[in-house]
Structure formats: structure tokens, C-alpha cells
Amino acid sequence: MKQETTRIAPDQVAAQLEFCRKIHALNETRPQSRLALVDTYGCQQNEADSERIRGYLAQMGYGFTQNEDEAGVIVLNTCAIRAHAEDRVLGNVGALVHVKRRRPDQILCLCGCMAQEDHVAEKIRRSYRHVDLVFGPHALWRFPELLWRVMSRRGRVFDHSEEPGSIAEGIPVVRQGGVKAWVSIMYGCNNFCSYCIVPYVRGRERSREPEAVLDEIRALAAAGYRDITLLGQNVNSYGRDLDGGMDFAGLLRAANEIPGEFLLRFMTSHPKDASQALFETMARCEKVAPVFHLPFQAGSTRVLAAMNRRYTREGYLDKVRALRAQIPDVVLTSDVIVGFPGETAGEFEETMSLIEEVRFDALFTFIYSPRKGTPAAELPDPMDRAEKLAEFQRLVAVQDKISEEKHAAYIGRTVRCLVDGADEKGLTARTPGNRLVRLAGDESLIGRFVPVTITGANKWSLFGEAAQ
Numbered sequence: 001m002k003q004e005t006t007r008i009a010p011d012q013v014a015a016q017l018e019f020c021r022k023i024h025a026l027n028e029t030r031p032q033s034r035l036a037l038v039d040t041y042g043c044q045q046n047e048a049d050s051e052r053i054r055g056y057l058a059q060m061g062y063g064f065t066q067n068e069d070e071a072g073v074i075v076l077n078t079c080a081i082r083a084h085a086e087d088r089v090l091g092n093v094g095a096l097v098h099v100k101r102r103r104p105d106q107i108l109c110l111c112g113c114m115a116q117e118d119h120v121a122e123k124i125r126r127s128y129r130h131v132d133l134v135f136g137p138h139a140l141w142r143f144p145e146l147l148w149r150v151m152s153r154r155g156r157v158f159d160h161s162e163e164p165g166s167i168a169e170g171i172p173v174v175r176q177g178g179v180k181a182w183v184s185i186m187y188g189c190n191n192f193c194s195y196c197i198v199p200y201v202r203g204r205e206r207s208r209e210p211e212a213v214l215d216e217i218r219a220l221a222a223a224g225y226r227d228i229t230l231l232g233q234n235v236n237s238y239g240r241d242l243d244g245g246m247d248f249a250g251l252l253r254a255a256n257e258i259p260g261e262f263l264l265r266f267m268t269s270h271p272k273d274a275s276q277a278l279f280e281t282m283a284r285c286e287k288v289a290p291v292f293h294l295p296f297q298a299g300s301t302r303v304l305a306a307m308n309r310r311y312t313r314e315g316y317l318d319k320v321r322a323l324r325a326q327i328p329d330v331v332l333t334s335d336v337i338v339g340f341p342g343e344t345a346g347e348f349e350e351t352m353s354l355i356e357e358v359r360f361d362a363l364f365t366f367i368y369s370p371r372k373g374t375p376a377a378e379l380p381d382p383m384d385r386a387e388k389l390a391e392f393q394r395l396v397a398v399q400d401k402i403s404e405e406k407h408a409a410y411i412g413r414t415v416r417c418l419v420d421g422a423d424e425k426g427l428t429a430r431t432p433g434n435r436l437v438r439l440a441g442d443e444s445l446i447g448r449f450v451p452v453t454i455t456g457a458n459k460w461s462l463f464g465e466a467a468q
């Protein structure tokens with residue numbers, strides 16, 4: 001069913017830029033710090049949102065700092081996916097009260113997925129009175145206006161009303177990723193997996209117009225970005241809400257045509273929508289990296305049904321076979337949840353056997369965390385935390401061994417890698433499948449694709465030498 005997406009009119013975004021200019025002018029008259037600190041929690045979608053917040057802040061004349069004592073504005077862009085993520089944020093917000101005592105003029109903003117939850121916003125209102133501005137992902141496009149209200153009136157502002165979700169184009173961006181860039185192609189999620197908070201805080205699925213996405217990729221390629229990741233909670237349903245018939249495979253084909261030397265990646269794919277057409281498109285498009293993140297969440301068909309995932313164990317394994325038939329050396333990664341309410345010991349063994357059968361290159365493992373307002377949070381959950389932790393550790397140990405074996409198989413091979421940065425241990429690079437490679441070499445190689453001979457490996461990374 002098609003839903004109407006609210007597209008924010010260009011003059012409304014222009015009005016936000018006008019608020020940026022007003023803040024800029026106001027700051028000219030005041031002694032306050034012109035530095036901002038933006039701290040991001042959570043997934044790549046949040047990283048991409050923070051780049052837009054930085055874009056707005058730069059328009060207001062702010063530079064950036066990591067030092068909270070120096071900052072005139074602090075923005076915490078938060079994540080609500082698990083209790084641990086929320087606890088970390090609340091701990092940091094609590095600690096910032098001391099900074100605010102030293103710097104009463106500092107403005108503290110809390111945004112992102114946690115801020116969209118009413119019960120969190122209420123808690124901030126009551127117990128964290130040093131927080132000046134709270135706004136959810138729906139209100140991000142009007143951040144300048146909200147900040148202006150705080151600054152001009154010195155009152156607290158809360159904007160976390162529930163909305164189906166909108167799309168705003170033309171928000172300025174300050175990118176952080178060096179030669180890597182994120183491009184959101186869609187927002188929100190319609191899947192309502194029974195454990196997951198995302199559809200409640202990010203609204204309904206909505207796609208950006210293909211021209212807007214392709215223009216952004218074109219500009220990134222022209223500016224020298226080498227590794228471009230298309231983002232959405234479920235990229236495989238891209239375009240379903242658009243007129244014109246462009247689907248995700250079509251978008252990838254069009255992006256692949258854009259001139260330039262760059263790789264295209266995407267995440268995340270929902271197994272129910274990952275199609276044969278997509279696998280064939282990937283195999284045919286030379287810019288699309290041979291890597292696929294396909295979360296399976298659980299190995300038992302009964303648990304998958306309770307999770308509302310809408311595929312079975314066999315259905316998942318069929319998708320993996322179909323993908324590998326198209327791209328035999330595809331790097332396959334996944335997410336899994338341990339300790340879903342009511343999962344039995346036997347059902348957990350099905351998760352273990354699926355891992356052994358598929359042999360993922362890497363796995364992101366999570367212990368189930370009840371999220372207020374989701375159906376799974378109402379289910380009886382008799383298993384205690386210690387038992388879940390024991391299962392979790394068993395699973396991680398098995399996967400570590402698989403990851404290590406998969407990495408060891410690279411030794412002796414020469415792989416074309418993108419050198420993407422440097423740290424105290426030397427250069428870092430990525431294989432086309434996004435495996436981390438460490439190598440010695442000159443920083444002038446950053447941003448270049450170079451053949452690297454792999455000489456060593458452990459479970460986290462590969463070690464190599466630039467081949468001559």
C-alpha cells in the first residue's frame with residue numbers, strides 16, 4: 001500500500017538556513033564559544049544524521065571540538081536499540097551537569113532515537129534539567145529553528161511528537177569519513193520485528209527520489225570519495241512508495257553507471273526482500289562491492305515467527321545459496337540475537353548450527369534487550385541473564401574461530417584494497433569485502449586502490465604489504 005510521504009518544501013529548508021544566519025549574527029554579539037561538539041551513538045543512519053547536524057552548525061559559524069569544556073553547543077545524537085545504548089547516553093548526560101556548572105552558557109542538546117521516545121523525553125524533562133533541547137529524528141530538519149528558540153529565549157525546548165516521517169532535501173552536510181561517505185536512500189522501517197524499537201522512533205518507510213540520491217553520489221564521486229555506502233533499515237524495499245517504478249536493483253544499476261573510481265556498498269538488507277534480481281544485479285555491477293550484510297537474527301523457524309521476521313530457517317539458507325551462486329566469494333555478514341523471550345535450549349542450538357552451516361565472515365551478536373512499547377517486551381522471559389550470557393559466549397567463541405579461519409585463508413593472496421586511513425599502527429585499508437587490512441606505507445596512499453599481498457591474519461584483521 002502506498003503511503004503519502006511528507007516532502008519538506010525547499011522554502012522550508014531555506015527558512016532553516018535563515019535561522020542558521022540569525023544564530024550566526026547573534027553569536028557575533030556574544031562572548032560564547034563558537035565551537036560545537038557532536039557525539040554520535042548507534043548505527044550508520046545516526047552517523048549520517050550527525051553529518052547533517054554538523055552541516056547546520058557549520059552554517060551557524062561553529063567549528064568543532066572534542067573537548068566538552070570548550071564547547072558552546074553539545075549535541076548527543078542517541079540510540080535506543082538496546083538498554084545498554086540508552087544507559088551509556090544517560091550516564092554521559094549525567095556527567096555533563098558538572099561541565100554545565102563551569103559553563104552555564106553552554107547549550108546541551110539530546111537528539112536521535114532515544115529522544116523520540118516519550119518516556120525518555122519525560123525523564124530528561126524531570127531529572128536532567130541541564131538539557132536545553134530535546135528533539136527526535138523527525139524534527140532533525142528543523143534543528144536550527146529549535147536551537148534559535150533555545151538561544152533567543154533561554155527556555156528549554158522539547159520536540160518529539162510522533163509523526164509518520166518526512167523527507168527533507170538540501171540540508172548542508174559536513175562529512176567525517178575521509179574517503180568514505182554515507183548516503184541515506186530511505187528512512188524509517190515498516191517491518192515491526194517484535195523486539196525492535198526502530199519503527200516506533202524512525203517512522204514509516206519512505207524513499208528519497210532516485211534523482212536526489214544519484215545526484216548526491218555523482219557529487220561524492222566527483223569530490224574524490226572512494227567508498228560510498230547506501231543506507232536504509234531495509235534497502236531492498238527502496239522505491240515501493242515512489243511513483244516511477246525504480247526499485248533497489250534499478251537504483252544500484254543507475255549508481256553503477258556514474259563515472260569515477262569508487263565502490264558502492266549498502267546496508268541493511270532484510271532476508272524476506274533480498275531477491276534473486278538483486279543478487280544478479282550485484283554480480284553484474286563492477287562498482288558494487290562483493291559484500292552482503294544479511295541479518296538472520298535466529299536459527300529457529302518458530303523463534304523467527306515470534307520475532308515477526310517473515311522468513312523461515314530454510315528460506316534464509318536458500319537466500320544464502322542463491323547469493324553465493326551469483327557471487328561465490330561474497331563476504332557475508334549478519335546479526336543475531338541471543339535470548340529472545342521463550343527461546344529454548346534446543347532453539348538456540350539451531351542458531352549455533354546455522355552459524356556453522358553458513359560460516360559468516362563476521363557476525364554482530366546481541367543479547368536480547370526488552371524495549372518498552374514493543375510486543376516482545378510483553379512476552380514471558382523465564383531465562384535468567386547468566387544463562388543468556390553463557391549462550392552468548394559459546395556463540396561468540398564459535399564465530400571467532402570461523403572468522404579467524406576465514407581470515408587465514410587470505411594469506412598469500414593479493415587483493416586490491418582501498419587505503420582509507422592511518423593510525424598509530426600504520427596504514428589501514430579495506431578489501432572489497434570490507435575486511436580491515438593493516439599495512440606499512442606512506443600516507444600519500446590514502447584514498448588509493450592498491451594491490452596488497454596478505455601476509456598475516458587474526459580474527460579481527462588482516463596484515464599485508466603493498467605489492468609492487
Ligand code: SAH
Pocket residue numbers: 081082195196197198232233234268269270295297335336337366367368369370371
Ligand atoms: N534494520 C536492520 C537492523 C537494525 S538494528 C535489520 O533489520 O537488519 C541492528 C541489529 O540490532 C538488529 O539486526 C538486531 O540484531 C539488533 N537488535 C535490534 N533490536 C534489538 C533488541 N531489542 N535486543 C537485542 N538486539 C536487538
Ligand code: SF4
Pocket residue numbers: 189190191192193196197198199233234270
Ligand atoms: Fe528493526 Fe526489523 Fe526494521 Fe530492522 S527490519 S529496523 S530489525 S523492525
Ligand code: F3S
Pocket residue numbers: 041042043044045046078079080081112113114197198201202
Ligand atoms: Fe539506534 Fe536508531 Fe540506529 S535506535 S541502531 S540509532 S536507527
